[in-house]
Amino acid sequence: MSRIAIKICGLSTPETLDAAIGAGASHVGFVHFAKSPRHVEAEQLAALARRVPGHVAKVGVMVEPEDALLDLILRAGSLDAVQLHGKEPPERVAALRARFPQIRFWKAVPVKTAADIAAADRYRDAADLILFDARTPDGADLPGGMGLRFDWTLLQGRPPAGPWGLSGGLDPANVGQAIRLTGAPLVDISSGVESAPGIKDVDKIVAFCNAVLQC
Numbered sequence: 001m002s003r004i005a006i007k008i009c010g011l012s013t014p015e016t017l018d019a020a021i022g023a024g025a026s027h028v029g030f031v032h033f034a035k036s037p038r039h040v041e042a043e044q045l046a047a048l049a050r051r052v053p054g055h056v057a058k059v060g061v062m063v064e065p066e067d068a069l070l071d072l073i074l075r076a077g078s079l080d081a082v083q084l085h086g087k088e089p090p091e092r093v094a095a096l097r098a099r100f101p102q103i104r105f106w107k108a109v110p111v112k113t114a115a116d117i118a119a120a121d122r123y124r125d126a127a128d129l130i131l132f133d134a135r136t137p138d139g140a141d142l143p144g145g146m147g148l149r150f151d152w153t154l155l156q157g158r159p160p161a162g163p164w165g166l167s168g169g170l171d172p173a174n175v176g177q178a179i180r181l182t183g184a185p186l187v188d189i190s191s192g193v194e195s196a197p198g199i200k201d202v203d204k205i206v207a208f209c210n211a212v213l214q215c
């Protein structure tokens with residue numbers, strides 16, 4: 001297994017989930033957000049999660065989830081971590097971590113400029129991991145999962161303090177360069193291993209994992 005953690009996100013079928021695990025993913029992600037083409041219902045999420053071996057972490061992607069939804073999904077025991085991908089303030093992240101101490105809470109931070117990287121510091125004490133993702137355009141349907149990348153040189157030579165990951169517009173061809181430029185300890189991908197929005201491609205999943213494993 002690579003020293004770089006790999007999260008394959010937006011999985012919704014047993015076949016593609018098994019392919020991600022077989023190819024060396026350390027993390028698998030399930031999106032629970034109705035507007036997303038990758039949305040999985042709570043029961044489907046639980047069934048997929050049951051296929052995942054203990055050495056692979058299960059991450060649920062949610063956007064400003066309410067307590068009732070988190071209670072429903074997290075009390076089922078299907079997830080190891082929640083990736084908060086909306087405008088959740090640090091206080092909300094900290095409150096959720098206190099309420100669900102067995103779950104790790106990640107915060108996705110939208111990036112376009114150097115100021116966005118600096119602004120992530122306000123989550124340092126609240127979140128277990130900061131995920132730098134490309135900022136999506138104002139008015140976009142989705143806050144992530146659009147295959148957009150940001151200027152990776154913004155992270156060059158400035159490794160964030162604490163656990164972090166790189167996301168947004170990665171694919172099998174560019175992930176090596178992204179890792180070399182940023183030194184990312186974790187890379188996260190969704191659109192770049194799809195043949196169409198929401199349709200994961202097994203060959204692309206394997207190619208992505210192989211590219212990371214070579215770094």
Ligand SMILES: O=C(O)c1ccccc1N[C@@H]1O[C@H](COP(=O)(O)O)[C@@H](O)[C@H]1O
Nearest residue numbers: 009036144145146147168169189190191
């Ligand atoms: O994938 C989605 O539909 C999605 C919906 C809501 C919030 C986040 C979402 N995706 C996450 O965005 C990043 C980057 O994705 P991409 O590789 O650029 O397509 C990743 O964590 C996705 O899981």
